[in-house]
Amino acid sequence: xxxxxxxxxxxxxxxxxxxxxxxxxxxxxxxxxxxxxxxxxxxxxxxxxxxxxxxxxxxxxxxxxxxxxxxxxxxxxxxxxxxxxxxxxxxxxxxxxxxxxxxxxxxxxxxxxxxxxxxxxxxxxxxxxxxxxxxxxxxxxxxxxxxxxxxxxxxxxxxxxxxxxxxxxxxxxxxxxxxxxxxxxxxxxxxxxxxxxxxxxxxxxxxxxxxxxxxxxxxxxxxxxxxxxxxxxxxxxxxxxxxxxxxxxxxxxxxxxxxxxxxxxxxxxxxxxxxxxxxxxxxxxxxxxxxxxxxxxxxxxxxxxxxxxxxxxxxxxxxxxxxxxxxxxxxxxxxxxxxxxxxxxxxxxxxxx
Numbered sequence: 001x002x003x004x005x006x007x008x009x010x011x012x013x014x015x016x017x018x019x020x021x022x023x024x025x026x027x028x029x030x031x032x033x034x035x036x037x038x039x040x041x042x043x044x045x046x047x048x049x050x051x052x053x054x055x056x057x058x059x060x061x062x063x064x065x066x067x068x069x070x071x072x073x074x075x076x077x078x079x080x081x082x083x084x085x086x087x088x089x090x091x092x093x094x095x096x097x098x099x100x101x102x103x104x105x106x107x108x109x110x111x112x113x114x115x116x117x118x119x120x121x122x123x124x125x126x127x128x129x130x131x132x133x134x135x136x137x138x139x140x141x142x143x144x145x146x147x148x149x150x151x152x153x154x155x156x157x158x159x160x161x162x163x164x165x166x167x168x169x170x171x172x173x174x175x176x177x178x179x180x181x182x183x184x185x186x187x188x189x190x191x192x193x194x195x196x197x198x199x200x201x202x203x204x205x206x207x208x209x210x211x212x213x214x215x216x217x218x219x220x221x222x223x224x225x226x227x228x229x230x231x232x233x234x235x236x237x238x239x240x241x242x243x244x245x246x247x248x249x250x251x252x253x254x255x256x257x258x259x260x261x262x263x264x265x266x267x268x269x270x271x272x273x274x275x276x277x278x279x280x281x282x283x284x285x286x287x288x289x290x291x292x293x294x295x296x297x298x299x300x301x302x303x304x305x306x307x308x309x310x311x312x313x314x315x316x317x318x319x320x321x322x323x324x325x326x327x328x329x330x331x332x333x334x335x336x337x338x339x340x341x342x343x344x345x346x347x348x349x350x351x352x353x
Contacts, residue, residue, distance in 0.1 A: 004036040005323045007316060008091040008100035011041030012068035013107025014305045014312075018049045021106065024312030026056040031313075032320050035059065038100055040087040042066050065090060069111045071305060078111035079118065088112060092119050095298040102299035102319040104290075106312060112302055113149060113293060120298040123332055128153075129295040130161055130234070131302065132168055133241060134318075137225030143169050144222060146234040147241045147291065153233035155198035158182065162203060164294040165229035166211035167330040172321060177210065178228035181217035183236060192216065199231075210334045290315030292322060294331065299323060 011021045018041060029035050037060035039046055050057050067086040069078045082089050088107050094100035096119050105112050109131075117129055132145035145165045146153070153161070162180045169178035182200050184192040189200065196216075203213040217226050219240065232240070259266060289311040293300040299322045303315035 004034055005032065005102075005320050006036045006038065006100045007319055007323075008038045008040060008094040008103040009316075010088045010091040010103070010105035010107055011039045011046055012065075012087040013105040013112075014303065014307070015071065015106075016306075016308075017041070017068075018045050020307065020309050020312050022046070022049045022053055022056060023309040025060070025316060026053045027309060027313035028316035028320070029056055029059055031317060035316070035320060037061075038063060038091075038094055040065060040090045040094075042068070042087075063090060069107050071108050073108055073111055075108075075110040075114035078108060079114055082111070082115070083118075089115050089119070092116050092298070092300060095300070096120055101323040102301060104301045104303060104312075104315050104319050106303040106305050106307060106315070108305075109148070109302055112300065116293055116296055116298070116300045120296045120300070122295055123297050123328070126160055126164070126295040128157055128160075129293055130164060131237075131291045132165055132294050133291045134172070135222055135230070135244070137223055139225030141173070142222065142225055142228055142230060143172070144230045144232070144237060144241070145294065146232065146237050148234045148238035149293070151233065151235045153195060155195050155202060158195065158199035158231055158233070159202055160295070161231045162199075162208075162211065162213070162229065163334045164331050165231060167334045168292060168294065168322075168327060169228045170210070170330055171325040171327050172318075173228060175228060177212050180211045180213050180229040180231060181215060181221065181227035183222075183230055183232035183240075184216035184218065187216045187218065189216070290318040292318065292327075297328075299327060 009021055009025060011018050014020060025037055039060050039062045043062055043064040046062055065085055065087050067082055069082050069086050069088045088105055088111065091103040091105060092115055095103050113129065122129065129149045130146035131149040132143050133147045135142045135144045143165050145161050166178045166180055169175055182196055184196055189197065200216060214227055217230060222230050222240065289304050289307050291302040293302065299319060301315050301319045303312050
């Protein structure tokens with residue numbers, strides 16, 4: 001691998017564009033001096049902001065384009081007018097052409113997924129991509145996937161998600177054999193959708209060398225940190241993610257309101273402000289900002305569209321780790337072995353190969 005980690009940025013993506021992407025890149029560069037950036041966007045918008053960040057300017061090149069994907073575009077619309085020439089497409093294309101090791105965008109999720117899949121294609125043996133997110137837990141962090149790349153999943157796809165998620169956990173958490181659980185409405189083997197029960201049987205009976213399957217987990221197990229990797233299909237995963245984000249904001253508002261209600265409450269806040277600061281840091285969504293598009297033949301990271309510079313820096317940090325610790329190689333290695341295990345388990349159980 002090159003001494004440099006080359007990251008392509010869609011500077012025009014997201015709610016704030018260059019005003020967040022560029023300072024975020026400089027923050028990440030301070031943490032990882034071996035990053036080299038390529039910035040894709042309108043030079044007229046990029047240049048004035050870049051001038052205010054000389055350290056980044058010395059480690060970045062700018063590729064001009066006047067085409068930006070809008071946040072409300074449908075994927076088909078984005079592909080029609082943005083293919084070959086938008087800042088989002090060009091950042092992804094840099095990965096395809098080996099001019100960059102990873103692409104990061106805060107732009108339209110559907111458009112980014114469509115362009116990434118169209119341009120990069122899927123890794124061998126993987127039919128559908130997934131979005132994997134970091135989830136803060138009582139024990140640290142877990143990986144949850146899929147959180148919205150595709151709706152519905154058969155048993156084979158759920159097993160693929162387990163393989164991909166465990167590979168990501170090995171990279172981010174430095175765990176030799178991550179624990180994996182299937183999200184379900186109960187821990188009993190007879191509960192849940194048929195596809196989930198079938199996937200559970202395959203995972204129980206198979207010999208998977210890169211992770212340990214612990215069984216079904218329920219919604220409250222995600223926040224407990226019961227397992228390192230929580231596997232679900234995109235419909236349930238996206239609802240779980242949005243519910244958790246909304247609950248965190250709700251609790252924040254409750255605390256803010258309660259702390260300002262009386263002078264005794266304000267005094268209590270002053271006395272306990274270190275505890276509240278720790279709580280705020282734990283619940284800070286910026287630290288876990290960045291969803292990884294798993295299954296693609298290339299590394300693409302999706303940042304939240306409304307994040308600030310610190311949040312965008314976290315998405316770049318994630319891209320850096322995915323490259324430096326060879327996520328794609330680990331996914332390919334894990335999926336090839338686990339696919340053989342799945343076929344063996346199906347054959348032994350009389351199911352389809």
